[in-house]
Amino acid sequence: MLFNKLRTMTLAAVAATTMSLPALAAEAPQGGSVAAVENTKGPVRIAFLSFQNNPFWTPVTEGAKAANDYLSKFDATVDFVDLGDELSAEAVVAGIEGALAKKYDGIVVVPIFDGTARIINEATDEGVPVFNIVAEGATESRRLAFIGQDATSAGRQIGEFIAEKMDGKGKLGVITGYFGATQHTQRMNGALDYLKATFPDIQIVGPFENKDKAESAYSLVQDMMTANPDLSMVYVTAGGPFGAAKAVKDLNLTGKVGVVGFDHTPDNMQYLKTGEMVGLLDQAPYQQALDSSVMLYNYVVAGQEPPAKVIPVTGKLLTSDDAK
Known part of the structure; x- marks a missing residue:
């Protein structure tokens, strides 16, 4: 699939540690960097809790x-549990509570928001390890580990790219996913703090919230263009950047207004190929999901700790040249 072809990132710290582990029972699965150890404990059940609101x-x-x-x-077994299409701390808490009630041996979760640390700590206290992936709240929890991108650094990387594309001046529209999501805020501020400090001639329009919805990003770009016909770039910090790109295309502004965002999804890549999107930074979500599950399994059956409490993901920023 396109996802597998475009997963150009590696989790170097995980791979290096995996290579040094003794007596692994198998090779790492395709697309992952962590191998499973022998199970001497009997059946193991892992709950994998995730949202489903965009590609x-x-x-x-x-x-x-x-x-x-x-x-x-x-x-x-790794049982996927759909937390729904509305991201919230309450949905995460309910999902973890459900997994505890069903006596799972471990939990992989995308906590995203503050307000989730308490239930993660409760699970840990009950002897059920929790592995956070993709994004977590700012409040520290006693989770087993977190694997994901440094959101502030990723935002700065995007900011540097934006400054270059805009030649250090002009209007930049900003759309974030959820104002209450720590990762989204860090991605946004990582870019905007850099731009405000280094390129004061770039004027910020927004930020606006699209709740990860492509259709909302579409409407927001139309509104921004009506109020700011000289807008030259749009930065979407989270879900739905292809909606912003579609608005650029429908307004016949391809080549005049560019969209920058995250994730090498098929919709995003199509607009990168046709020029409405000008930059996409990936975060290896497939590998995060796969490696975290195997590391959690290894901990449950053998007490094998992950290589670090925070396992960083290095992203590749693709441009239209990469999509040709």
Whole structure:
């Protein structure tokens, strides 16, 4: 699939540690960098809790399914649990509570918001390890580990790219996913703090919230262009950037207004190819889902700690030249 072809990133810290692990029972699965150890404890059940509100979650889901296929050979199952299409701390809390009630041995979750640390700590206290992936709240929890991108650094990387594309001047529209999501805010501020400090001639329009919805991003870009016909760039920090790109195309502004965002999803890549999107930074969601599940399994059956409490993901920024 396109996701697999475009997963050009590696989790170097995980791969390096994996290579040094003794007596691994198998090779790492395709698309992952962590191998499973022998299961001497009997059946293991892992709950994988994730949202489903935009195409970003497709490779996350596929990674969880790949983990289930791989770990089934080791008497372990990874059950995907859909938290719905409205991101909130309450949905995460309810999902973890449900997993605890069903006596899962471990939990992989995308917590995203503040307000989730308490239930993660409760699960840990009950002896159920929790592995956070993709994004977590700012409040520290006692989760087993977190694997994901440094959101502030990723935002700065985007900011540097934006400044270059805009030649250090002009109007930049900003659309974030959820104002209450720590990762989205850090991505936004990572870019905007850099631009405000270094390129004061870039004027910020927004930010606006699209709740990860492409249709909302579409309407917001139309509104921004009506109020700011000289807008030259749009930065979408989270889900739905292809909606902004569609608005650029429908307004016949291809080549005049560019959209920058995250994730090498098929919709985004199509607009990168046709020129409405000018930059996409990936975060290896498939590998995050797969590796975290295997690392959690290894911890449950063998007490094998992940290589670090925070495992960084290095992203590749694709431009239209990469999509040709």
